[in-house]
Amino acid sequence: MKKKSFLSLMALSTAGLIALSACGADESEDAASADENNNGGDTNEAAEQEEVTLDFMHLWPQGSSPDHYRIVTEIIEEFEEMHPHVTVEMEVLENEQYKNKLQVVSSSNQLPDVGMTWPAGFLEPYVNGDLFAPLDDALEEDNMRDDFVAGTIEAYSVDDEAYALPLELNIAPVFYNQAIFDEYGVEVPETYDDLIEVIDTLSEGGMTPIALGNRDRWTGSLWYMYLADRIGGSEALNSAIDRSGSFTDERLVEAADRIQEMVDHDAFISGFNGLSDQEAKAEFMNGNAAMYLIGSWDLPNYTTNEEVPQEFRDSIDFFKFPEVDGGDGDIDSWVGGPGVGLFVAENSDVKDEAKAFVKHFTEEWGKQSVEDAGVIPGTQVNTDEVDLPDLFIDVLDELNNASDITLFADVQMSSGVAETHLNMIQSLFGEDVTPEEFAETHEEALQEDE
Amino acid sequence: MNQIMSDKRVIALYTLPALLLILTLIYVPIVLTGYYGLMDWDGIGGMEFIGLENYANLIGDTMFWRSAWHSLLLALFSVGSLALYLTVSLVLAGNIKGADMFRKIFLIPMLLSSVAIAQLWIRIYHPSNGVMNRFLTSIGIENPPMWLADTSLVLFAIFVPIIWQYAGFYIIIYYAALKNIPKELEEAAKIDGASPLQIAYKIKLPLISGIIKVTIVLAVIGSLKYFDLIYVMTDGGPNGASEVMASYMYKLAFRSNDFGYGSAVGFFLLVLILIVTYLIRKATASKDEVQY
Amino acid sequence: MPSNTAAVEKTEGLRLGSLRIRPGKLLLYVILGLVAVLQILPLIWLVLFSLKDNQEVFNLAPFALPADPQWSNYARVWTDGNIGLYFFNSVIVTGTAVILTVLLASLVTFAITRMQWKLNKLVLGLFMVGLMIPVHSTLIPLFSFFNTIGLMDHHLSIILTYTAFNLPLTMMILLGFYYTLPRELEEAAIMDGCSIHRMFFRIILPITAPVVATTAIINMIYNWNEFVFVNTFISSDSLKTLTVGIQNFIGQYSTDWGAIGATLVISMLPILIAFLILSNKIVEGMTSGSVKG
Incomplete structure (x- = not known):
């Protein structure tokens, strides 16, 4: 009896060892065969190309994003038909887990061949670590660069080299509920003072003027960014961030002051600092709040999403963020920018295939994403050719006529400064800091980061 | 007897597999965390040795000390709540009818994942629709608190679900410990005319004092490195009002791309726990010796 | 503690105990029952939650019944x-x-x-x-x-x-x-x-x-x-x-x-x-x- 239990325990651990070494062997074989492929890859036209696998990681799960997922699968199938020697293996993770995994695998230089990244501040550490491959060669082929909306590629560029191709482009309009506006007899505000008046009328009538879920922080940042833009023009904020100017610029302080003025006028839903964006959105969609500032990614909710009552969708429109009297801002300047884009890993064994895949994917995505998934791609959309609801077309037109798009602050800044910015946004809205302290803290963080 | 019970080969056979496992999977990461703490590293690209700079910065980092204070408060509350769990367990382990059913029901929330618990409590604390504020307004309170938005309340608001989340864990341990007490002891005491309260206080509690000490240590360690619900429900906010050490570390390492500094925080957290645990064991050690 | 005082206390305790055994037990059961209900509510909440659509999840009170139970949530998860x-x-x-x-x-x-x-x-x-x-x-x-x-x-x-x-x-x-x-x-x-x-x-x-x-x-x-x-x-x-x-x-x-x-x-x-x-x-x-x- 005793021997038996002892033996079975041993058996267990040896089994573990065998499995372990077996896997080790597998892995090295894989690596070896991958190397061979790489050599073969240079002579692209070689008739007998070896079978290769291309790992692709993205963040559009089937359950939450069925349309995205379907297009992705179709594009992959097409690509595999065009390149019979390639099998694309995808891994899907949700946003937060996706970001974590990307960082963890990077630390061991194990990035997937193709994956998704965000622009600017997010992408820079990966480029500095030589983890993403430059894609300029791919962009030069067939003048692909011209297909993209001006300025989008730049957001993924470091030292004038592009490291990812955009799949998403958004601007943030102020959506409002026309039915509520009618009921309270208010009109679309054209200036900040109008906005305050609208807010006062609504809140005196017992209606929440603005839905804001500031637990997520970037939501409040949108409001601040717009005020900074309308007061100081796009130059004030941008120069503070790129260090040609300072964050203690009085225009940036004034923007912060206006935020607190809005808070004092009960502009935002009660408890906003503890609410998530989704909770706030639910209030807006349930007719409990009159306005909601969010990215154009939310358009399907107000146009095509069948789960949302038709009546509600019909009563939603948007306006451009109002101008501030005496400010330098331009009403056609937007806060927004590209969202996710595709990168190719620098150490990928199948770099040529990966680049071909990224190119193919971006092109096809550009053709299908607006109509089929309600996503505005980074490539140009001809609004005459697509069949879209009016509200959608209006936003696309605004995008085409935009005088300037200021990149979301938390994307534009390096991630360390972005954390400070986002925390200060919560404090500013919560009135835990003065506008001056708000600006000074930013300035300190920016200086430290230099 | 002694020969058999001190057989080196048996000791090695019984301890080495587990020891090997934790040495590779826990100690290697611990050592590496300390090592990364000496680096300027974004967790992505190359790293640069900067000596003790991260640790020096830590000493002057007010946000870190604030989060450490929050963690410590959580530890105090958790330890305090053990008394409640112990009382519940004493009742459940007593000879009352239906105790078995009550015990099973009491432990059900323990099965819920943190995802579910967070969603539940977010809805309890919702400023207008929440269970809590609907109740408060219905009894005539006009401006009920904004539980998760109020910087002076949020920390305590978030403690409640954390402590509730672990109720089952401690109750099940206490229950098993109480059931482990030989019935004869209790019966003998009853014959002597001891009241249930006296039996609990004079007989049961001393007998399970070992496990009580263990749970105190577990509660302290678990609280000091606590992360889950805070991350989902408040994300440490508003502006750090509910930040704890582990969530601060996570943000530094994975959001601010300051993996080196995050690692230093993680390592420091470990050292802090080590010290606190040592102090607790020291404080309870004298009784330990008498007990066994 | 001298043994005789202890004995006195014990008998008193016993007497008191036997006197209020009924209301005491009753109170105990009421408390246990209340806690049990509180502990089982999260489970009921979760089941209700799983039958709501996104609008109802946010806008209905946590224990409100969904207007039209979304059994399709289960179908979706399953397929x-x-x-x-x-x-x-x-x-x-x-x-x-x-x-x-x-x-x-x-x-x-x-x-x-x-x-x-x-x-x-x-x-x-x-x-x-x-x-x-x-x-x-x-x-x-x-x-x-x-x-x-x-x-x-x-x-x-x-x-x-x-x-x-x-x-x-x-x-x-x-x-x-x-x-x-x-x-x-x-x-x-x-x-x-x-x-x-x-x-x-x-x-x-x-x-x-x-x-x-x-x-x-x-x-x-x-x-x-x-x-x-x-x-x-x-x-x-x-x-x-x-x-x-x-x-x-x-x-x-x-x-x-x-x-x-x-x-x-x-x-x-x-x-x-x-x-x-x-x-x-x-x-x-x-x-x-x-x-x-």
């Missing part, structure tokens, strides 16, 4: 992805890790508390430190380790990680019980000519069944709901566990909460059943074990 396969993987990973953890922890605890050797306190200390490291500090080192030994994207990586991370906790719980075992137990066994292995597997392990069941329950719940390690170490869809079901419904900008609720309900049922079975063991084990007092 999207390989829930059967995920379930199988969850059972394999959780089951193996729980057995491994409880067995290894029992062996070590036995060696540390019952056997005589010099370094036992030190080894115990080594294990205890394992409790103290925050999970997120370990992700990068562990990834790099599993990657080096080729265990990435393999169930063993998460099974071993779960085992290592739960060993210290399991041992701490076992420890308190092992200390209270009477020495005579082993003496008698050895007198009877029992080998140490036989003694451990035939006497010690059965007698600690209640606490083993307790730790098994705790381990099971932790492993079943864990997702950070799974996401980090596993890439192949075919190897993922039930927790990816939740991921599946979290979108880039919005989340399908009803479906997440349905996933939570579905994935909770198996552990609820396992819990009820194991939970009985806590009592059963004790009655059979208490023969030797």
Whole structure:
């Protein structure tokens, strides 16, 4: 009896060892065969190309994003038909887990061949670590660069080299509920003072003027960014961030002051600092709040999403963020920018295939994403050719006529400064800091980061 | 007897597999965390040795000390709540009818994942629709608190679900410990005319004092490195009002791309726990010796 | 305390006790009943939650009934992805890790508390430190380790990680019980000519069944709901566990909460059943074990 239990325990651990070494062997074989492929890859036209696998990681799960997922699968199938020697293996993770995994695998230089990244501040550490491959060669082929909306590629560029191709482009309009506006007899505000008046009328009538879920922080940042833009023009904020100017610029302080003025006028839903964006959105969609500032990614909710009552969708429109009297801002300047884009890993064994895949994917995505998934791609959309609801077309037109798009602050800044910015946004809205302290803290963080 | 019970080969056979496992999977990461703490590293690209700079910065980092204070408060509350769990367990382990059913029901929330618990409590604390504020307004309170938005309340608001989340864990341990007490002891005491309260206080509690000490240590360690619900429900906010050490570390390492500094925080957290645990064991050690 | 005063107090206590035995018990049951209701409400909430659409999840009061129960949430969860396969993987990973953890922890605890050797306190200390490291500090080192030994994207990586991370906790719980075992137990066994292995597997392990069941329950719940390690170490869809079901419904900008609720309900049922079975063991084990007092 005793021997038996002892033996079975041993058996267990040896089994573990065998499995372990077996896997080790597998892995090295894989690596070896991958190397061979790489050599073969240079002579692209070689008739007998070896079978290769291309790992692709993205963040559009089937359950939450069925349309995205379907297009992705179709594009992959097409690509595999065009390149019979390639099998694309995808891994899907949700946003937060996706970001974590990307960082963890990077630390061991194990990035997937193709994956998704965000622009600017997010992408820079990966480029500095030589983890993403430059894609300029791919962009030069067939003048692909011209297909993209001006300025989008730049957001993924470091030292004038592009490291990812955009799949998403958004601007943030102020959506409002026309039915509520009618009921309270208010009109679309054209200036900040109008906005305050609208807010006062609504809140005196017992209606929440603005839905804001500031637990997520970037939501409040949108409001601040717009005020900074309308007061100081796009130059004030941008120069503070790129260090040609300072964050203690009085225009940036004034923007912060206006935020607190809005808070004092009960502009935002009660408890906003503890609410998530989704909770706030639910209030807006349930007719409990009159306005909601969010990215154009939310358009399907107000146009095509069948789960949302038709009546509600019909009563939603948007306006451009109002101008501030005496400010330098331009009403056609937007806060927004590209969202996710595709990168190719620098150490990928199948770099040529990966680049071909990224190119193919971006092109096809550009053709299908607006109509089929309600996503505005980074490539140009001809609004005459697509069949879209009016509200959608209006936003696309605004995008085409935009005088300037200021990149979301938390994307534009390096991630360390972005954390400070986002925390200060919560404090500013919560009135835990003065506008001056708000600006000074930013300035300190920016200086430290230099 | 002694020969058999001190057989080196048996000791090695019984301890080495587990020891090997934790040495590779826990100690290697611990050592590496300390090592990364000496680096300027974004967790992505190359790293640069900067000596003790991260640790020096830590000493002057007010946000870190604030989060450490929050963690410590959580530890105090958790330890305090053990008394409640112990009382519940004493009742459940007593000879009352239906105790078995009550015990099973009491432990059900323990099965819920943190995802579910967070969603539940977010809805309890919702400023207008929440269970809590609907109740408060219905009894005539006009401006009920904004539980998760109020910087002076949020920390305590978030403690409640954390402590509730672990109720089952401690109750099940206490229950098993109480059931482990030989019935004869209790019966003998009853014959002597001891009241249930006296039996609990004079007989049961001393007998399970070992496990009580263990749970105190577990509660302290678990609280000091606590992360889950805070991350989902408040994300440490508003502006750090509910930040704890582990969530601060996570943000530094994975959001601010300051993996080196995050690692230093993680390592420091470990050292802090080590010290606190040592102090607790020291404080309870004298009784330990008498007990066994 | 002099024995006579103690005796007086005891009789008083008894008398008082017998006098208010009825209202006291009643009050006790009322309190127990109330707590029981409170504890079962989250379960009811979860089921209601899983039947709501996204609008209702946010706008209805938590315990309000959905206007039109969304059974489709369940249908979606069931048809999207390989829930059967995920379930199988969850059972394999959780089951193996729980057995491994409880067995290894029992062996070590036995060696540390019952056997005589010099370094036992030190080894115990080594294990205890394992409790103290925050999970997120370990992700990068562990990834790099599993990657080096080729265990990435393999169930063993998460099974071993779960085992290592739960060993210290399991041992701490076992420890308190092992200390209270009477020495005579082993003496008698050895007198009877029992080998140490036989003694451990035939006497010690059965007698600690209640606490083993307790730790098994705790381990099971932790492993079943864990997702950070799974996401980090596993890439192949075919190897993922039930927790990816939740991921599946979290979108880039919005989340399908009803479906997440349905996933939570579905994935909770198996552990609820396992819990009820194991939970009985806590009592059963004790009655059979208490023969030797």
